[in-house]
Every structure is written in structure tokens, then in C-alpha cells.
Amino acid sequence: MSLVLCHISAIKVLSGGDMGYKRTDNNMTFAEMSLLNSMEHNRSLKRLEKISQIIDWSEVRKILTDNYSVGTSREGADAYPPLMLLRALLLQQWYHIDSDPELENQINDRISFKRFIGLSFDKHSPDHSTFSRFRGRLSKDAMTRINSVVLQQFSKKGFVINEGIAVDARLVQSASHPISNEEMKKEQEKRARPAGKLDENGKPLKFSRDIESDWTIKNEKPHYGMKEHAGVDTNHGFVLATELTVSSVSDSILLPYIVAASCHTEDPIGKVYADKGYYGKPNREFLAMNNIEDGIMRKDTRSTKLTDTEIERNKKLSKKRYIVEQYFGISHLHYGAFRARFTRMVKNAIDSFIRQMAFNLFRGNQILGTVKI
Numbered sequence: 001m002s003l004v005l006c007h008i009s010a011i012k013v014l015s016g017g018d019m020g021y022k023r024t025d026n027n028m029t030f031a032e033m034s035l036l037n038s039m040e041h042n043r044s045l046k047r048l049e050k051i052s053q054i055i056d057w058s059e060v061r062k063i064l065t066d067n068y069s070v071g072t073s074r075e076g077a078d079a080y081p082p083l084m085l086l087r088a089l090l091l092q093q094w095y096h097i098d099s100d101p102e103l104e105n106q107i108n109d110r111i112s113f114k115r116f117i118g119l120s121f122d123k124h125s126p127d128h129s130t131f132s133r134f135r136g137r138l139s140k141d142a143m144t145r146i147n148s149v150v151l152q153q154f155s156k157k158g159f160v161i162n163e164g165i166a167v168d169a170r171l172v173q174s175a176s177h178p179i180s181n182e183e184m185k186k187e188q189e190k191r192a193r194p195a196g197k198l199d200e201n202g203k204p205l206k207f208s209r210d211i212e213s214d215w216t217i218k219n220e221k222p223h224y225g226m227k228e229h230a231g232v233d234t235n236h237g238f239v240l241a242t243e244l245t246v247s248s249v250s251d252s253i254l255l256p257y258i259v260a261a262s263c264h265t266e267d268p269i270g271k272v273y274a275d276k277g278y279y280g281k282p283n284r285e286f287l288a289m290n291n292i293e294d295g296i297m298r299k300d301t302r303s304t305k306l307t308d309t310e311i312e313r314n315k316k317l318s319k320k321r322y323i324v325e326q327y328f329g330i331s332h333l334h335y336g337a338f339r340a341r342f343t344r345m346v347k348n349a350i351d352s353f354i355r356q357m358a359f360n361l362f363r364g365n366q367i368l369g370t371v372k373i
Helices: 030-034 043-053 057-067 082-094 100-109 111-117 128-137 140-156 181-192 252-261 281-289 308-334 345-367
Strands: 164-173 214-218 221-233 239-246 271-274 293-296
Touching: 043 111, 043 345, 057 082, 057 140, 082 100, 082 111, 082 128, 082 345, 100 111, 100 128, 128 345, 140 345, 164 252, 164 308, 221 252, 221 308, 221 345, 239 252, 239 345, 252 271, 252 281, 271 308, 281 293, 293 308, 308 345
Parallel strands: 164 271, 271 293
Antiparallel strands: 164 221, 214 221, 221 239
16 A cells, blocks of 8 residues: 655644743843843854744744643643753754753853753753653654654745655664673563562662664674664755664665655655665555655666666766765764664654754754854
8 A cells, every 4th residue: 555645734723821831031131231242252152043043933832832741730830841941952962962961061051052942041951850851751743743844944945855865774872781682581571570660779760771772783793772764855965754763673664654754845755765775676666656756776686687777877876865874974973873872762762853853953054054053
């Protein structure tokens, strides 16, 4: 059965009403007024202000409010606005901040960070545990919709974002040291019991070994961890889709899902580019049924060798599909994406969605002619 592509679901518009969130004051404090002159020469502040202006954040706020129940009650202490916390996690990605305690410290220390997240200079940063809880409460659905809204806004600015899609996958190291399959089985059996979820003091485990990753072989070397599958726009380099699986999952079977998840506008997908690992009848049929041009590189089979024409075709395709490798390279070098930050798959998946948003905002900022962070 053919997948239905490029179906855009409507985004709810929330009704008005006071929420139980801490209020942000847009008026300048005395501290800000005294620093006004120095802020005019603050490059970091200017860069973040430009990034802040390239999308309409009200749409992001609506999705967060719709999906994030904390702060909706009129009882108890006011919570931090979810948009403030999300913007803080974007800073964590852009500035390569390895931990939530360090993110808290950097927000307290930097004028530009406080301004970007909408925190008054005379207020302290949310506690590092607040960032952790917020990340844990974010849903995959909410982040998928947020990333889709960002891409739709770029489309409205005139960017054609899904004319061509490059699909590929990369291995991600586990946050834990690898153990043997035998030890892994014992750990999984232990964790399945109620006592296995508690520490030595009988409290819920806060930090635990990654038992969701698995082993695979890459270039004759064993690897323990996960795999990130991604679809990248070949025109501008926007990340259109990202999906995290265990490392043993075949790249090829994820192509239909990644292509379907890369649809953010009503514009039809023109062509899908992929390396030889995606070659096969199921993917060719999927593209044909959805009227998408086949840009999958060919490979030798047991019965036939590549013709000169197919070899030349592969060379031309590789020049287009390199852009997904470029994303992997940049996020590896500047975002630390080569290694998982958490020991649970779901938290790493949310982290990859936040990285996708950070990467696309940064990329949009570059395309619009601003300087690098």
C-alpha cells in the first residue's frame, strides 16, 4: 500500500486565558538600562536577536502550551513558560553546553542568554532540574509539530524545502560503556523487576545504564549504540526529518518513513537521493507509487554488474546527496551528535528533535545573510 505523503494536520489555536506561568516583563530594568551601551556592542546578543526574528514564535508557543500541562493550573507555584525553557535548550545546542547545571550557570552569567529566553536581568536562571524535567515532559509529537511549523514558515519566506530529499543514517555512540550481550540480558532482566528500578537507598534510579541500545558491525568494527536516520533538503540543507533507532536496524527499511516525515508543505516531493544501502525493489516501488523520482544509487548484484551509465549516474547522484553527510559532519563537530547524551532512547530522541530545530534556525539565519554564532 502506498503511503499518503505531504498531509499537513491543522495546528490548534489556543483560546485566551491566564496560565500559571511566571510572568516575563518586557520593560527594561535599571540593570538593563545601565548596560544598554555595552549591549549595543554585544555580538552574541545581536546574533541571537537575529535568529529570534526569523520565525514567528507565537506558533511554537501555542503547540507547547497545548502539549505541556505544567503551569496550566491556577494552584501552586507558577511554572516557567515552556517557550522560555525550549529556547534555553536551543542555547544548549548552539553553544555546545554539555550539561543542564552548566546551562543554568551560563544563563546566570550571560546577558545575551537571558535576553534570548526572555528572562529579566534581575532574575536567576531556572534550576538545572527544571530543564531536565521539561525535556522529559516534551513529547515526540509536540517536537515534530514544532519542527514542521518552523519549516513551513521558511517555506512561506520563499524557500522550496522538499523538492529534493537526501536520506542517510549515521551511528551514534551510547552514553554508557558497552557491555556484552550476556551482561545486557542480565541487566534487562534486573531492570524488569520493581527492585531493579530503585537505587541502594530504595529511591527511583536517576542515572542508569543504557539497556536500549544494541550492537552492530560497521566497517568490520563493532559498535554499541543507536542510529540516527535523517532526511535533508537538497536545496538549502534544512533537516526535514530525524528518527532514532537501535543501531542494528537496517537503513533501507526507514526510507519510506523518513520521506513521509519530510513532508511539511503541500508541495510534492520531486526526488529522493540515497546511497547504495537503500537500493532494492521495496524502495523503488515506494517511490514509483508516490510519483517521486528515484535518486537511489545503484550497486552490483549477484547476477549483474553496474554498467558504465549506472556508474556515471552514481557519481552525479553523490554530488547531490552529500548534503545529508554535511549535516552529519556539522552536527558531529559542533553539536556533539556523534554520542548520545542520555541513557534512554526517548530522551535522546527528544534531544535529536531539539538539535534539528537548532540546526534549522541556525541554517535559516545563515541563508538570510547573518553571521555565524
